[in-house]
Amino acid sequence: MATAKRQIVDASATSTRRPGRLLRDGTLPDRAYERILAMIADGAIAVGDKMPSEHELCGELEVSRPVLRQALKQLRADDVIVSRQGSGSYVVRRPERAILDFAPVGSVADIQRTFEFRAAVEGEAAYLAALRRTEQDMLRLKATLQELDRRIEAGELGVDADEDFHVAVCEASDNCYFTIARTSMKANILTGMNLTRNLSLTKPRERLALVQKEHYAIFDAIRDKDPAAARNAMRSHVENARKRVFEGKTTAG
Incomplete structure (x- = not known):
């Protein structure tokens, strides 16, 4: 003992x-x-x-x-x-x-809570984005995904481009409070994104491609004006990110 x-x-x-x-x-x-x-x-x-x-x-x-x-x-x-x-x-x-290598000391519990926050807030933002999005919103979302495609091909993390996609979804909801709420947590959100994308590089590179596939599922649901599918796709995406970090899963996120 x-x-x-x-x-x-x-x-x-x-x-x-x-x-x-x-x-x-x-x-x-x-x-x-x-x-x-x-x-x-x-x-x-x-x-x-x-x-x-x-x-x-x-x-x-x-x-x-x-x-x-x-x-x-x-x-x-x-x-x-x-x-x-x-x-x-x-x-x-x-x-x-x-x-425990990538996260700042004392932040692990906060990162976990941030994923919970994101799943709730961004899921509803995606729901409203599917109802209210404009053609300009779709062009912006498509541009962020193309930039992420380029970053993945170049072997880069692309945290800023990932953040741009999620901000664009919130702004497409036409409700500024989603963006404000998310901005209040931006430092924690970026820490979580850095963590998840760094972890992707410690495993086969295909993981980032799986993450991107989930981004496209969100995009497709918003484009098709399917709010329930958009909400589910966003919540699933954020939850998969949490699982990969905290449960050692190989799902995308």
């Missing part, structure tokens, strides 16, 4: 001190969340393993029980761990290890 605990501490400490990561202030629960996520991503706590007791984790992470429970609550919401009555909590998913 002592050896296992030592391995858990070492994995967590290494992950939160990785050179080159940007420092960012975070709440205590967010930092506890990230350290536990690092243990799981590094394999110190494997899929199928029972989580250490709250008493052990509080001691290792040097946090109070309320702080730890908030972190564990977020991990359950993210489908990384599950609680089994009378037995404890178990790891059910191992997120991409690279998120």
